Amino acid sequence: MAKNKTxxxxxxxxxxxxxxxxxxxxxxxxxxxxxxxxxxGIIERLYKHxxxxxxxxxxxxxxxxxxxxxxxxxxxxxxxxxxxxVVAVDPSSPFSGGAILGDxxxxxxxxxxxGVYIRSFGTRGKRGGLSRSTREVLLLLDAAGFDVLxxxxxxxxxxxxxxxxxxxxxxxxxVPESGDYVQVMKAGxxxxxGIFVVNKCDRPEADxxxxxxxxxxxxxxxHNGWITPVTKTEATREQGLDDLFKTIFEHQKFLSESGxxxxxxxxxxxxxxxxILIEKLQLSIDNSLNSMAGKKIIDLLIQRKNDPYSAAxxxxxxxxxx
Amino acid sequence: MAKNKTxxxxxxxxxxxxxxxxxxxxxxxxxxxxxxxxxxGIIERLYKHxxxxxxxxxxxxxxxxxxxxxxxxxxxxxxxxxxxxVVAVDPSSPFSGGAILGDxxxxxxxxxxxGVYIRSFGTRGKRGGLSRSTREVLLLLDAAGFDVLxxxxxxxxxxxxxxxxxxxxxxxxxVPESGDYVQVMKAGxxxxxGIFVVNKCDRPEADxxxxxxxxxxxxxxxHNGWITPVTKTEATREQGLDDLFKTIFEHQKFLSESGxxxxxxxxxxxxxxxxILIEKLQLSIDNSLNSMAGKKIIDLLIQRKNDPYSAAxxxxxxxxxx
Numbered sequence: 001m002a003k004n005k006t007x008x009x010x011x012x013x014x015x016x017x018x019x020x021x022x023x024x025x026x027x028x029x030x031x032x033x034x035x036x037x038x039x040x041g042i043i044e045r046l047y048k049h050x051x052x053x054x055x056x057x058x059x060x061x062x063x064x065x066x067x068x069x070x071x072x073x074x075x076x077x078x079x080x081x082x083x084x085x086v087v088a089v090d091p092s093s094p095f096s097g098g099a100i101l102g103d104x105x106x107x108x109x110x111x112x113x114x115g116v117y118i119r120s121f122g123t124r125g126k127r128g129g130l131s132r133s134t135r136e137v138l139l140l141l142d143a144a145g146f147d148v149l150x151x152x153x154x155x156x157x158x159x160x161x162x163x164x165x166x167x168x169x170x171x172x173x174x175v176p177e178s179g180d181y182v183q184v185m186k187a188g189x190x191x192x193x194g195i196f197v198v199n200k201c202d203r204p205e206a207d208x209x210x211x212x213x214x215x216x217x218x219x220x221x222x223h224n225g226w227i228t229p230v231t232k233t234e235a236t237r238e239q240g241l242d243d244l245f246k247t248i249f250e251h252q253k254f255l256s257e258s259g260x261x262x263x264x265x266x267x268x269x270x271x272x273x274x275x276i277l278i279e280k281l282q283l284s285i286d287n288s289l290n291s292m293a294g295k296k297i298i299d300l301l302i303q304r305k306n307d308p309y310s311a312a313x314x315x316x317x318x319x320x321x322x
Numbered sequence: 323m324a325k326n327k328t329x330x331x332x333x334x335x336x337x338x339x340x341x342x343x344x345x346x347x348x349x350x351x352x353x354x355x356x357x358x359x360x361x362x363g364i365i366e367r368l369y370k371h372x373x374x375x376x377x378x379x380x381x382x383x384x385x386x387x388x389x390x391x392x393x394x395x396x397x398x399x400x401x402x403x404x405x406x407x408v409v410a411v412d413p414s415s416p417f418s419g420g421a422i423l424g425d426x427x428x429x430x431x432x433x434x435x436x437g438v439y440i441r442s443f444g445t446r447g448k449r450g451g452l453s454r455s456t457r458e459v460l461l462l463l464d465a466a467g468f469d470v471l472x473x474x475x476x477x478x479x480x481x482x483x484x485x486x487x488x489x490x491x492x493x494x495x496x497v498p499e500s501g502d503y504v505q506v507m508k509a510g511x512x513x514x515x516g517i518f519v520v521n522k523c524d525r526p527e528a529d530x531x532x533x534x535x536x537x538x539x540x541x542x543x544x545h546n547g548w549i550t551p552v553t554k555t556e557a558t559r560e561q562g563l564d565d566l567f568k569t570i571f572e573h574q575k576f577l578s579e580s581g582x583x584x585x586x587x588x589x590x591x592x593x594x595x596x597x598i599l600i601e602k603l604q605l606s607i608d609n610s611l612n613s614m615a616g617k618k619i620i621d622l623l624i625q626r627k628n629d630p631y632s633a634a635x636x637x638x639x640x641x642x643x644x
Contacts, residue, residue: 040631047629062502180384262624269623269630274607276634277641281603285596301591307369308591309362312598319599320642 010038014045017144022117025144029119032136043136049143051265054252057167057192058152059160061181064173065199065235070152072241073248074110082147083115087137089130089163090120090154117146131163132275135268138166161188165271168264169194169251171244174213176205182212190220193228194251197244201232226254284319293318332360336367339466344439347466351441354458365458371465373587376574379489379514380474381482383503386495387521387557392474394563395570396432404469405437409459411452411485412442412476439468453485454597457590460488483510487593490586491573493566495519496535498527504534512542515550516573519566523554548576606641615640 016024032039056073060066070086077084110116121134134151141149151167153160164170172193174182182189196213198206210230217228231247233240255261288294297314300306338346354361378395382388392408399406432438443456456473463471473489475482486492494515496504504511518535520528532552539550553569555562577583610616619636622628 044629044631047623048626051626062505183384265624266620269620270611272630273611273620273634273637274604276630277607277637278600278604280634280638281607281641282596282600285599285603289592289595297595298588298591301369302587304370304373307366308594308598309366312595312602315595316599316602319603 010041014042017046017140018049020114020145022114025117025140026119028140029137032140033121033133035133039136043139046140046143050139051142053138053142053146054148055138055166055168056148056150056248057164057170058150058173059164059170059192060173060197061175061178062154064175064178065233066152066154066173068235069171069173069197069199069233069241069244070150071110072235072238073150073245074116076241076245077148078110078113078115083145084148084150085117085141085144085146086119086150086152087134087141088118088120088152088154089134089160117141117144130159131166132272132279134163135166135272135275161192164192166268167192168255168261169248171195171197171248173197173199174209175200176203176209178209182209182216190216194226195244195247196228196230197233197240198230199233199235201240202234206232224258224260226251226258226260281319284322285315288315288318288322291318332363336364339368339462340371342436342467344436347439347462348441350462351459354462355443355455357455361458365461368462368465372461373464375460375464375468376470377460377488377490378470378472378570379486379492380472380495381486381492382495382519383497383500384476386497386500387555388474388476388495390557391493391495391519391521391555391563391566392472393432394557394560395472395567396438398563398567399470400432400435400437405467406470406472407439407463407466407468408441408472408474409456409463410440410442410474410476411456411482439463439466452481453488454594454601456485457488457594457597483514486514488590489514490577490583491516491570493517493519493570495521496531497522498525498531500531504531504538512538516548517566517569518550518552519555519562520552521555521557523562524556528554546580546582548573548580548582603641606644607637610637610640610644613640 013024013028017028028042032042058066058070074084074086110118119137121130121137138149138151151163153163170192172189172195174196175198196217198210198213200206201210210232213230217230220228229247231240231244233244235241255264289298294315297306297311301308301311335346335350339350350364354364380388380392396406396408432440441459443452443459460471460473473485475485492514494511494517496518497520518539520532520535522528523532532554535552539552542550551569553562553566555566557563577586611620616637619628619633623630623633
């Protein structure tokens with residue numbers, strides 16, 4: 001279908017999107033997400049309209065209350081006149097598209113508000129390209145004029161941490177029973193967290209977790225003068241959300257004043273370029289491995305008539321020439 | 323140091339290792355693990371001695387009892403006259419080297435047995451190359467003549483699943499309270515698991531977990547006729563370990579008879595080649611991004627005078643020429 005679009009139709013979608021048409025935006029996002037042939041063209045065309053949005057990341061283990069907190073942040077952003085787009089990435093879910101995840105339901109009450117856009121992504125088995133497509137979807141939403149972009153990752157693991165590299169302010173949401181999660185993710189969390197939230201702070205073990213986090217923060221890497229704060233919330237009762245909202249903007253102010261915002265933008269671009277290149281080169285690698293010559297090389301390896309490094313050298317030359 | 327070794331010294335280590343000298347083996351492993359300049363040479367030289375060992379993978383969330391079960395498997399392998407090497411990979415740990423992780427201690431009682439070799443790996447921040455170096459360490463241990471190689475991954479996440487791709491038989495160890503872990507890892511676990519173990523099966527919720535797993539298995543992908551069994555153990559009391567041991571060998575037999583072993587070997591080699599190539603190309607990408615030309619390209623992107631895809635095309639040509 002996409003291949004049959006005439007340039008005029010393509011341009012119509014772009015223009016529609018830039019004028020605030022949500023259907024055009026949704027169609028462009030799908031094409032970028034599915035890496036359709038014209039997705040590079042979409043980014044090429046829209047890139048000059050980007051660079052204005054703040055990017056926030058929200059992560060934490062399942063059941064920590066991420067969606068309730070995102071919901072509360074959306075309400076506060078709207079109250080202060082800011083538009084917001086939420087991209088919920090769930091690497092463990094095969095589902096993509098509209099707001100179809102169960103815990104999206106709460107956010108549905110923003111559905112008729114033109115200043116709020118919510119979209120969920122699964123992986124559909126394309127894990128490799130997930131952070132590339134997340135980056136590109138953020139660029140689209142930025143070009144569409146949203147003031148704040150929120151990436152929410154549901155789950156645990158390196159993939160989620162990789163995705164969050166694109167966020168300027170990462171909020172890590174924990175609950176008293178998140179001990180295992182903190183243990184496993186420790187080094188990664190300390191590196192990305194701009195703010196810790198201890199949610200469900202009415203539970204007795206909450207203060208213990210706050211103390212542990214503060215200890216880890218005091219021993220961890222320093223972020224150019226930002227000491228990661230630990231904010232307590234009880235999101236279902238709206239407790240602590242104003243505080244969190246204020247703290248996020250303080251972190252954003254810190255990023256601007258310390259020059260860190262500029263650094264993050266550079267890293268964002270470097271990673272984006274590296275990912276585009278890796279995908280191009282990965283394709284060349286796969287092609288060379290699946291070619292007749294590649295199959296012969298693997299047969300020789302199985303028979304132990306060659307070794308992997310000598311074989312890789314041959315393939316490397318094939319790729320450089322090809 | 324390594325660079326000053328004469329070819330004779332290098333060859334001495336190789337010959338020592340092939341004759342069963344553990345110190346030579348340990349030194350070669352360190353060099354491969356640290357990707358020292360001669361590590362490609364080590365693999366080139368030793369590759370023809372590989373292809374004999376069975377490769378088992380053991381994974382599961384922290385506290386599931388992985389080490390106790392590995393310990394029990396080692397005892398049973400030794401009783402049946404087989405030698406075994408254990409590679410424990412902990413992507414969340416910065417530690418590498420000898421058996422230094424806390425839960426290794428139990429295994430220490432095998433330390434004076436020449437038929438058992440145990441080694442722990444952390445990441446030291448080199449996550450990218452972790453599955454490459456794991457593969458190469460397995461090749462070394464295979465060449466050293468061990469009958470069975472066990473990879474144990476401690477932790478949760480995609481990195482662990484990637485590492486386990488190299489194993490022929492993957493045993494996933496769970497305990498009744500592993501619900502969250504199963505939820506998050508579901509798709510990935512179903513894909514790699516050859517055998518599920520429900521450990522600490524004396525707990526009341528164990529049967530519930532067994533039922534859930536069997537349901538997931540019945541709905542999940544089929545592995546060419548192998549229906550993933552769920553084995554119950556109570557490892558600290560040695561219950562169920564004989565059963566598990568038998569089941570692993572049944573799976574190995576299935577792999578041989580179904581032709582799956584040959585397929586896995588091909589995939590192992592393909593992934594290994596792809597990883598060597600990606601590392602080579604990643605280096606070229608980093609160099610191009612950090613070159614004067616690369617910095618200029620990023621500046622133009624920040625000023626929105628160019629877009630990422632056009633920039634990537636330029637860099638791609640630089641890499642192909644360079």
